[in-house]
Amino acid sequence: MPWICFLLASTAVQAPPPPPKPLRFDLATLPAARDSFVFYLNGEERGQAVWQYEIQGDRLVFTATSELRPADAESLRVVMDRRTGAPLSSFHRIAVFDPQSDTVLVEHDLVVRQGRVEGMRRVGLRDGHITTHPVRTALPAGVVWSDYGLLAAAAAVAAPGDVLQGRAYSEFGDSLATLHVVAEAPATITVPAGTFETMPLVSPVVRLYVTRSAPRRVVKGESLDGAFRFELVTH
Secondary structure, eight states, X not given: OHHHHHHHHHHHHHSOOOOOEEOXXXXXXXXXXXXXXXXXXXXXXXXXXXXXXXXXXXXXXXXXXXXXXXXXXXXXXXEEETTTOOEEEEEEEEEEOOTTOSEEEEEEEEEEXXXXXXXXXXXXXXXXXXXXXXXXXXXXXXXXXXXXXXXXXXXXXXXXXXXXXXXXXXXXXXXXXXEEEEEOOOEEEEETTEEEEEEEEEOSSEEEEEESSSSOOEEEEEETTSSEEEEEEEO
C-alpha cells in the first residue's frame, strides 16, 4: 500500500543520525610519495598541484605547491608526528592575483611548543602594507591542524557508514573548529593516473576519494556543488 511506503520513508528520514565516532588519523599509513594533480573549474582545466610526503624519523613532512589560474598561487609545509598524529608546525603562503581584491597575500608560520600554537599570521595589501598578527594560543590535547582534513584524509581511521568528528585548529583563523566527515560506500573511480578502489569521505564542503589499501593516497576531490574538482595525474 502506498501509505505504508510513505510512512517507512518518513520514518527513515526522521531517524536520528548515528552518534559520531572520534576522527583519528593514523599517519604511519601514509608512505613517502610525490603526487601531481590537475585542477578543473566548471569543467575547464585551470591549474595544478604537487603534493609530497617525506618521512624523517618520527616526523611526516608534507609539502605542496599549487596554482589556480588566474587568481591564486600557494605553498604549504606541514610537519606532523607520525606516531601520535600530533601537529608540529605549519607554514602556508597564498598569493592572490584577483584585481577585485585588495588583499594580495595571506600567510601563517606556526609551531607547537608546550601545548601552545606560537608564531605569526600576515596579511598583505595591494598598496604594499603588511599587517602582522602574533599568535600564542593554547592547543588542547588531540587537536590537529585543520589542513589534516585534506592532506591526511587518506590516513583517516574510518569504515563505510562511519560518521566522524574531531577538533581542529584553524591556522588562518587562530581558533578551534570541528571537523565533520562521513565515510560513504566504496567506489571505483578513474582519473588520469588510473583506476582506483576508493572510499569517499564527505565533509560539509568537499568529497575526497581515498584509497584504503597501500599506498594510501587521495586520488580525487570535488566540491559538493560540482564546480571544482582535482584529480591525480601521476604518482
